[in-house]
Amino acid sequence: MPMPADELEARLREAFPDASIAIEDLAGDGDHYRARIVSTRFVGLSRIRQHQLVYAALKGKMGGELHALALETTPA
Amino acid sequence: MTADAEAPAVNEFITKTVAENDVVLFMKGFPDQPGCGFSAIVVQILDHLGVGFAGVNVLQNDALRQGIKSYSDWPTIPQLYVKGEFIGGCDIVREMFQTGELKTLLSEQGLLT
Numbered sequence: 001m002p003m004p005a006d007e008l009e010a011r012l013r014e015a016f017p018d019a020s021i022a023i024e025d026l027a028g029d030g031d032h033y034r035a036r037i038v039s040t041r042f043v044g045l046s047r048i049r050q051h052q053l054v055y056a057a058l059k060g061k062m063g064g065e066l067h068a069l070a071l072e073t074t075p076a
Numbered sequence: 077m078t079a080d081a082e083a084p085a086v087n088e089f090i091t092k093t094v095a096e097n098d099v100v101l102f103m104k105g106f107p108d109q110p111g112c113g114f115s116a117i118v119v120q121i122l123d124h125l126g127v128g129f130a131g132v133n134v135l136q137n138d139a140l141r142q143g144i145k146s147y148s149d150w151p152t153i154p155q156l157y158v159k160g161e162f163i164g165g166c167d168i169v170r171e172m173f174q175t176g177e178l179k180t181l182l183s184e185q186g187l188l189t
Binding site: 048051062063072 | 114145149150151152162163164165166167168171172
């Protein structure tokens with residue numbers, strides 16, 4: 001069950017209002033994305049904690065509705 | 077039995093597995109036959125570094141597949157553990173490999189010969 005890119009971006013924007021967010025649809029199927037997120041919210045956090053924040057923003061969609069989301073998170 | 081009923085046993089299995097093996101990869105499929113591209117990437121990285129690891133196929137059991145996600149509070153497979161500590165999924169492992177951090181970590185733990 002794919003998720004449209006604009007929905008993904010909207011969810012991320014909501015959770016990371018200050019962030020610079022770039023989303024790529026890797027396979028053109030609405031199911032495999034890469035998101036690059038640069039946000040001040042990542043400052044001082046381990047990579048695991050940074051990615052957990054992103055997964056939390058997706059409220060359980062990750063691993064279900066969203067099959068594949070490659071993440072690159074960077075503290076701003 | 078439902079996945080919920082099996083949860084305590086699964087949790088015990090995970091705890092025991094990561095305690096008894098220095099490097100554990102919870103993955104889809106088997107190390108010599110990964111069932112998913114993301115699992116395959118992590119296997120390739122570990123093989124490339126020449127570190128031995130225990131591969132656990134989460135597809136064998138739905139309770140395990142769910143259990144490992146709650147164990148680490150991480151929604152996806154694969155998941156790499158070194159000396160009982162959750163290191164990350166495919167993206168983090170790949171990034172740590174590219175920067176050399178993974179090799180340093182494994183070497184500091186005495187896992188590279």
